[in-house]
Amino acid sequence: MQLGLDYTGKRVLVVGGAHASRRVLARYLATGATVYHLVAPGAVAGAGVPAARAVPGVLAPTFPRSIGAWNALIAAVDLVAVVETSPHAEAVIAAACATNRTWLTREAPASTAPIGSVTLVGGGPGLEKLLTVGAMAALKAADIVYYDRLGPTDRLGDWAPGAEHVDVGKAPGHHAIPQRDAERMMVASALAGLTVVRLKGGDPFVFGRGGEEVLACRAAGVPVTVISGVTSAIAVPAAAGIPVTHREVSHLFTVISGHAPISDAELTHLVGLDGTIVVLMGIGTLQQLVAGLARLGMRSDIPVAIVERGFAHDQRTTIGRLDTIGALATHAGVRSPAVVVIGEVVALASHGDDAAADLLRDAAELAS
Template sequence: MAEHPAYPVGLRLSGRRVVVLGGGQVAQRRLPALIAAGADIVLVSPEATPSVEAMADAGEITWVRRGYADGDLAEAWYALIATSDPAANTAASAEAERHRVWCVRSDDADQATAWTPATGHSEGVTVAVLTTHARGRDPRHTAAIRDAVVEGLRDGTLVAPHHRTRTPGVALVGGGPGDPDLITVRGRRLLAEADVVIADRLGPRDLLAELPPHVEVIDAAKIPYGRYMAQEAINNALVEHAKQGKAVVRLKGGDPYVFGRGMEEVQALAEAGIPCTVVPGISSSISVPGAAGIPVTHRGVAHEFTVVSGHVAPDDERSLVDWASLARLTGTLVVLMGVDKIGKIAETLVAHGRSPATPVALVQEGTTAAQRRVDATLATVAETVRAEDVRPPAVIVIGEVVRVGPAPVA
């Protein structure tokens, strides 16, 4: 049998008895997929890893706490044999053969009646890669092929046309802090499937160059505003293109709901009766400090962090921030959109009790090739920004966590 290729097939195990022999690392890796398949799983093993035991405690599997015994595979549709006892494995695979139960053996693929492929998933598609013959099986090779195919489907570099009618609508996608590798997998896939992309200046611009030629890319900063405010014009553009039956992606920097006005766009689409999918993004408020070697929290230093917008000064009547309360906190303060107001912000924090010696880091163009970090204190930050010509976009971190990591490279 080993000279013939395996015949690939997808097993539908929902509600059907599956027996797993052995509760070690192999079972720990394989059980989640069997649980997801809806199988009625019986684990036979005197011991189990903590993760496998947690599955039993949660009622996801039934655990029989003993070694294998003849008859354990009766009525089973599928068996995973993965004990540390070769004799038990051999006896179990012989029982599987007698009862015509498809079984996988972790210790000897040649003696199994089934092989487990390297599998991955992408939007309703399961990719399974199987070595043709047992001899010369290289799990790393099959896993690498699996990973390449799944990654291609997810990021859009491997495009399989949809032969079904797509529902027009808008995807509000958080593009992350700037590095194109930090957009979510789902966001990148939706971007690859778009007909129209309305992009922010702070979105991951490098991804736009990868789009097919037929995709219309609209710079949100250059939409003709006419008598509308900028946000109203963007809302109108989203509605207009979606009503034309196109798949529209609104690509925003960071996360759509962290100072991104994302909900305003969702509300405008809802009023127009247009479906909208929201894809969260990695917020620059935590990712940019991290990329610069600054943890926003650290044991014994900061037990909380607060993210505020600095687009209006503390003494501006439009400000909704309680700067006096923030000055009394001992944790980390992260300020977004505050480069041109940092002098007034620092002055206000000091006036309400924050030490002038409190360290401050400004991280410009975080996570991109142009990233740079400039350090100061509340007492010196206004002059430092001028002297170092710090420009937006920059994330400002205020607090003792600035000094936690390695010293910044000059």
């Protein structure tokens, strides 16, 4: 199916079993077409194949029993999409389409395996443009999508038409659905034969607990794959004009989780690296972090930036120094989600450096 075409008002006949055709039906309905579904004899779910959910809004014509009936049915539609049928029926359909000059396309059937699959999809930092081609393909094929609050979800109905959408997101201090329960839900859906997408913000393997979800699937014998996403650790600083590395300024960067306080031993190593430090989920422990870095030898004038709500219309950046950022953050009422950047590269966001100016222009174009 070519999603770039306008099917509004077009009459589309989908031929195939209910389970195999479920996503094709949903996609054509989502384009505004009038959809008819013809279940061919023999194109039905076999033993062990899960039953498909009914797709509301689909019409069911009577199965043609003669060449004349096939011609009459196909003459009444604009497009025929064959998902699965017998070789004889497909030949009859092709001939009728040729006679009536009706478009004919062939669509891939949904999996009819007794066990479905899980795909962990990195949705990036929230901007639709940063979704990968692989992420879009996985969403298009999904029967059910488990998503969280930091992933891009504004147009989830368009990207995964016909799929069930389940919010399993967490907010700071509030886990409506515990992680283990979310894992059990994903596994149960896959064991029921569904194609499952777990849509996460950023990258599934960067503080996204993707590793735990992969292990849960493997333990249950469920096939699982991972589609990497653009991590906010790099993209959000860039949206504020801050490169995490820069020639002759910083040749390394370290990404850490600020979810819990960092030990003095870890802070000592960070100070010794003399590179860029990027902190995710670090607003709650910001005061302890900057105090610890200063106590263990980091210069007090090291630039620090806090980028809130990266890529959102109300993105905000607060810039200070190691010895002032705590007070500035309190005064500004800084809140999560935010990315903290510590290092000399922060200065590039406010200086007249050509590279920084280019980054700012690119970030502005991407966010527009």
